[in-house]
Amino acid sequence: MIRGVGWGEDTSAPAPPLDPVTGPNGMSAVDVVVAKRDCRELTAEQIDWIVGAYTRGEVADEQMAALAMAILLNGMDDRETARWTQAMIDSGERLDLGDVGRPLVDKHSTGGVGDKITLPLAPLVAACGAAVPQLSGRGLGHTGGTLDKLEAIPGWRASLSTDEIRAQLADVGAVICATTPSLAPADRKLYALRDVTGTVESVPLIASSIMSKKIAEGTGGLVLDVKVGTGAFMKTTARAGELADAMTRIGGAHGLPTTALLTDMSRPLGRAVGNALEVAEAVEVxxxxxxxxxxxxxxTLAGEMLRLAGLTDAPDPAEVLASGAAYPVWEAMIAAQGGDPSAPLPRARHVETVTADRDGVFSGADALAVGTAAWRLGAGRARKEDSVQAAAGVRLLVGPGDPVQAGTPLLELHTDTPDRFQGARRAVTGAALLIVGDPDATRPRDLVLDTVRSG
Structure with missing residues (x-):
C-alpha cells in the first residue's frame, strides 16, 4: 500500500517535528506560511512573531523563503504591510538624532544609472536650512551605490557612529553615510534571502524594506525618487506607481510625511556613469x-524636501545651486568624514572611445546598456563582497539632439583593466546608442512623470 511517501522511504520511525519553534498561542512558522499561501491576511501577532523569530535565528531560512514567495504571489494589504514594516523597525533600534537645530528631511532613490543626485542634493538642502541624514548603500549590478562613489574621494569614510552623525548634522547640516548595524537588522537578513530566492520583486517587501530603514533613522520627512525605465528596477510606470503608492501609504500610517516622485530612467542621468566620474560631475553641479x-x-527634489521640512521661507534652491553657495557645504561635509575635497580624484589607466557608425542626430543612450557597460568595466559589483574600481565607468560625450557624423566620439570607456573593454563595447553596440536621421524625432526628456503624496 502506498501511504503518500516516496519510493524507498523509511517509514519505520516517526518523522521529527517540522517546526519545533512556536510563538504565542502555539503558532508556528508553518502556520504563518500556510495562511499566506491560502491567501489569508496575516494577523499582527503572526507578523510580529515571525519577523522577530527570524531575526533571532529561530525560524529557518527555508521557512521564511516560503513565506516571502507566498507574499510575492498573494500580496499583503495596507494593514499587513504597515505592520510588517513596524516589525522590521522593532527588530533593531531607532536612531535618536535629537534636536540638531534644523528640521530633518531625507531622500531615497530606488536606483538608476548615473544617479548621483544625492551628492549635490544633500548639501543643497542643507544650504537652504534643513538637515539631511542621508543613510545610503552600495551598488549591485548595473546601478551605482552612493557610498561607492564617495569612497573615490581620498580619505572619506562611510561608517559613522550615531554621535558623529548627530554632531555633523548640527554643525554642517548634511551627512551621507552607511546605515548603522542596529537599524532594522531584520531587513538586512530578509533582503539577503530574497536576493537568492527570486522574491526581490514583491512590492510589499520592497516598500517595507525601504521604509523600515527610513522610519527607523528618525527623519521628519521623506522624498522618494522612484525610477522608471530600462535602467531602473521598475520598468513600467504602472509598477513604479504601485511601489510609490505602497511606500507613501506606509509613511502616512507611521506619521512620516512622504512624497514619491516617479522619474525617468530610460537614459542615464547626466554624462558620467561610474564612481569618481560621477563625483566629478556632482562637484560641477x-x-x-x-x-x-x-x-x-x-x-526639483530639493524643493519637495524643503516643503516637507516646513521651510516655506527657504531660499530658492535653483538660485542657491546656480550661485555655487551649496559647494562650501559639500566641502565641509566631505572633510567632516575624513575626506579631502580638494584632492584629485582617481583616473582610469586605460580609456577607449566608442564612435558613431553613421551620420545623423544622437537620440540618446539606453540606460541599462550604459549601466551594464560601466559594471563590466569595474564600476559595479556582481556580488556584495566584490570590490569596485573607483575610476571605472562611462563618460557620454554627446547629448540627445546633438548632430553627429560617422566617426564622431560618442562615449568614453574607463577602466584599470583593459581586458574588460570587449564586454563593455558589446553592451553599447547597436540600438543602445540611438542615431536618427530626423532631428524632430529627438523629443525633450520629461524627467518627472508623476508625483504621489501621503495623506
Missing amino acids: LRGGGPPDVVELTV
Whole structure:
C-alpha cells in the first residue's frame, strides 16, 4: 500500500517535528506560511512573531523563503504591510538624532544609472536650512551605490557612529553615510534571502524594506525618487506607481510625511556613469554648472524636501545651486568624514572611445546598456563582497539632439583593466546608442512623470 511517501522511504520511525519553534498561542512558522499561501491576511501577532523569530535565528531560512514567495504571489494589504514594516523597525533600534537645530528631511532613490543626485542634493538642502541624514548603500549590478562613489574621494569614510552623525548634522547640516548595524537588522537578513530566492520583486517587501530603514533613522520627512525605465528596477510606470503608492501609504500610517516622485530612467542621468566620474560631475553641479537634467532633478527634489521640512521661507534652491553657495557645504561635509575635497580624484589607466557608425542626430543612450557597460568595466559589483574600481565607468560625450557624423566620439570607456573593454563595447553596440536621421524625432526628456503624496 502506498501511504503518500516516496519510493524507498523509511517509514519505520516517526518523522521529527517540522517546526519545533512556536510563538504565542502555539503558532508556528508553518502556520504563518500556510495562511499566506491560502491567501489569508496575516494577523499582527503572526507578523510580529515571525519577523522577530527570524531575526533571532529561530525560524529557518527555508521557512521564511516560503513565506516571502507566498507574499510575492498573494500580496499583503495596507494593514499587513504597515505592520510588517513596524516589525522590521522593532527588530533593531531607532536612531535618536535629537534636536540638531534644523528640521530633518531625507531622500531615497530606488536606483538608476548615473544617479548621483544625492551628492549635490544633500548639501543643497542643507544650504537652504534643513538637515539631511542621508543613510545610503552600495551598488549591485548595473546601478551605482552612493557610498561607492564617495569612497573615490581620498580619505572619506562611510561608517559613522550615531554621535558623529548627530554632531555633523548640527554643525554642517548634511551627512551621507552607511546605515548603522542596529537599524532594522531584520531587513538586512530578509533582503539577503530574497536576493537568492527570486522574491526581490514583491512590492510589499520592497516598500517595507525601504521604509523600515527610513522610519527607523528618525527623519521628519521623506522624498522618494522612484525610477522608471530600462535602467531602473521598475520598468513600467504602472509598477513604479504601485511601489510609490505602497511606500507613501506606509509613511502616512507611521506619521512620516512622504512624497514619491516617479522619474525617468530610460537614459542615464547626466554624462558620467561610474564612481569618481560621477563625483566629478556632482562637484560641477555644486559649482553652478553641470548637465541640465542633473540640475533639474536636484532642484526639483530639493524643493519637495524643503516643503516637507516646513521651510516655506527657504531660499530658492535653483538660485542657491546656480550661485555655487551649496559647494562650501559639500566641502565641509566631505572633510567632516575624513575626506579631502580638494584632492584629485582617481583616473582610469586605460580609456577607449566608442564612435558613431553613421551620420545623423544622437537620440540618446539606453540606460541599462550604459549601466551594464560601466559594471563590466569595474564600476559595479556582481556580488556584495566584490570590490569596485573607483575610476571605472562611462563618460557620454554627446547629448540627445546633438548632430553627429560617422566617426564622431560618442562615449568614453574607463577602466584599470583593459581586458574588460570587449564586454563593455558589446553592451553599447547597436540600438543602445540611438542615431536618427530626423532631428524632430529627438523629443525633450520629461524627467518627472508623476508625483504621489501621503495623506
